[in-house]
Amino acid sequence: MAKLNFGGTVENVVTRDEFPLAKAQGVLKDEVVAVIGYGVQGPGQALNQKENGINVIVGQRKNSKSWDKAVRDGFVEGKTLFDIETALAKGTIICYLLSDAAQIAMWPTVKKHLTPGKALYFSHGFGITYLDQTGIVPPKDVDVFLVAPKGSGTSLRRMFLQGRGLNSSYAIFQDATGKAFDRVVALGIAIGSGYLFETTFKKEVYSDLTGERGTLMGAIQGIFAAQFEVLRKNGHSPSEAFNETVEELTQSLMPLVAENGMDWMYANCSTTAQRGALDWWKKFRDATLPVFNDLYESVATGKEAARSIESNSKTDYREKLEVELKELADSEMWQAGKTVRSLRPENQPAVADDVKEASKMETTSN
Numbered sequence: 001m002a003k004l005n006f007g008g009t010v011e012n013v014v015t016r017d018e019f020p021l022a023k024a025q026g027v028l029k030d031e032v033v034a035v036i037g038y039g040v041q042g043p044g045q046a047l048n049q050k051e052n053g054i055n056v057i058v059g060q061r062k063n064s065k066s067w068d069k070a071v072r073d074g075f076v077e078g079k080t081l082f083d084i085e086t087a088l089a090k091g092t093i094i095c096y097l098l099s100d101a102a103q104i105a106m107w108p109t110v111k112k113h114l115t116p117g118k119a120l121y122f123s124h125g126f127g128i129t130y131l132d133q134t135g136i137v138p139p140k141d142v143d144v145f146l147v148a149p150k151g152s153g154t155s156l157r158r159m160f161l162q163g164r165g166l167n168s169s170y171a172i173f174q175d176a177t178g179k180a181f182d183r184v185v186a187l188g189i190a191i192g193s194g195y196l197f198e199t200t201f202k203k204e205v206y207s208d209l210t211g212e213r214g215t216l217m218g219a220i221q222g223i224f225a226a227q228f229e230v231l232r233k234n235g236h237s238p239s240e241a242f243n244e245t246v247e248e249l250t251q252s253l254m255p256l257v258a259e260n261g262m263d264w265m266y267a268n269c270s271t272t273a274q275r276g277a278l279d280w281w282k283k284f285r286d287a288t289l290p291v292f293n294d295l296y297e298s299v300a301t302g303k304e305a306a307r308s309i310e311s312n313s314k315t316d317y318r319e320k321l322e323v324e325l326k327e328l329a330d331s332e333m334w335q336a337g338k339t340v341r342s343l344r345p346e347n348q349p350a351v352a353d354d355v356k357e358a359s360k361m362e363t364t365s366n
């Protein structure tokens with residue numbers, strides 16, 4: 001466990017130096033890790049563990065798209081791929097990676113198979129924290145913990161294949177065996193986390209629900225839409241409005257923020273831009289602070305959890321989500337974005353070498 005200073009506060013983190021993969025493999029060598037659910041997190045976590053030498057099996061509803069995807073990914077029916085209940089019986093660590101709403105319906109089946117000494121693993125603090133709404137109360141004689149990747153399961157897998165890692169938080173809710181810390185950190189390393197920072201189930205879910213409704217997904221779409229609308233209303237073309245709202249951010253400026261922070265990005269822009277941004281960022285902070293306070297209050301009182309459970313427990317929840325996602329995709333802003341993305345050089349059809357050669361000759365002869 002390393003102690004690092006995060007802006008003046010010292011926190012516990014676990015890096016691959018303190019807990020190398022070999023140690024994680026040793027901790028998990030006698031375990032059967034059953035990944036229940038093969039949606040977004042399931043594939044990333046199961047495949048990364050498999051390639052890290054962990055004895056991992058997948059439990060998924062048969063005759064489903066996710067089942068077919070698990071087969072395509074190399075999991076073999078009857079060997080490493082089972083229906084949910086069979087996987088629950090075989091698993092010594094149950095990774096509960098169904099959707100948060102589905103975890104409620106499946107809980108009575110899962111609970112039956114949580115025999116003494118097993119472990120129940122989540123990637124979100126949702127089910128345990130909002131137990132008054134989910135009914136998820138584990139037996140006292142099992143370990144209960146979480147590893148929450150701070151990003152999409154798709155990115156977890158891509159970054160693993162690139163030899164990189166997505167950061168994750170970890171928390172222990174119940175340590176019945178005395179092995180919960182080693183088990184949870186070993187799993188965090190095995191799924192491909194870059195480093196692990198400590199949290200609690202409640203802190204994880206409150207911050208995660210806030211983040212995904214805020215800067216990570218909800219608020220960012222909101223400010224994109226607002227700026228695009230103002231530019232278009234004042235006569236700017238869709239391509240100019242989209243470039244100035246999204247494309248420049250994702251292609252040029254956000255990578256600079258990721259590289260070395262916001263001040264670094266500012267310092268690599270014009271002094272005209274720096275003056276303006278330093279004048280305006282506090283106005284945007286002040287305008288959005290009340291919204292973020294309302295958001296956090298809605299998360300902390302369980303209203304956001306209730307909304308998610310109510311809508312995502314309906315049989316047609318995916319169709320309903322897809323209708324709203326299509327509205328986003330069909331909006332002028334994201335339609336303009338589709339064309340802008342197609343113009344990126346890497347998306348251009350390969351220009352034939354002889355055409356390139358010809359244009360080069362023209363240039364040199366001019």
Ligand SMILES: NC(=O)C1=CN([C@@H]2O[C@H](COP(=O)(O)OP(=O)(O)OC[C@H]3O[C@@H](n4cnc5c(N)ncnc54)[C@H](O)[C@@H]3O)[C@@H](O)[C@H]2O)C=CC1
Nearest residue numbers: 037038039040041042066097098099102123124151152153
């Ligand atoms: N999506 C992500 O990248 C992240 C997800 N998480 C957490 O990981 C867990 C899994 O999330 P996702 O992979 O996004 O879940 P998901 O929404 O993709 O669903 C996972 C699986 O549950 C199955 N499922 C849905 N309803 C079902 C039902 N009624 N009965 C049986 N199976 C059902 C789906 O077929 C799918 O295979 C959740 O707790 C989530 O909060 C954490 C970090 C990021």
Ligand SMILES: CC(=O)[C@](C)(O)C(=O)O
Nearest residue numbers: 149150151152153208212
């Ligand atoms: C990808 C992630 O971290 C989210 C946004 O919290 C989620 O998918 O729930």
Ligand SMILES: [Mg+2]
Nearest residue numbers: 149150151208
């Ligand atoms: Mg998240």
Ligand SMILES: [Mg+2]
Nearest residue numbers: 124208209212
């Ligand atoms: Mg989330």
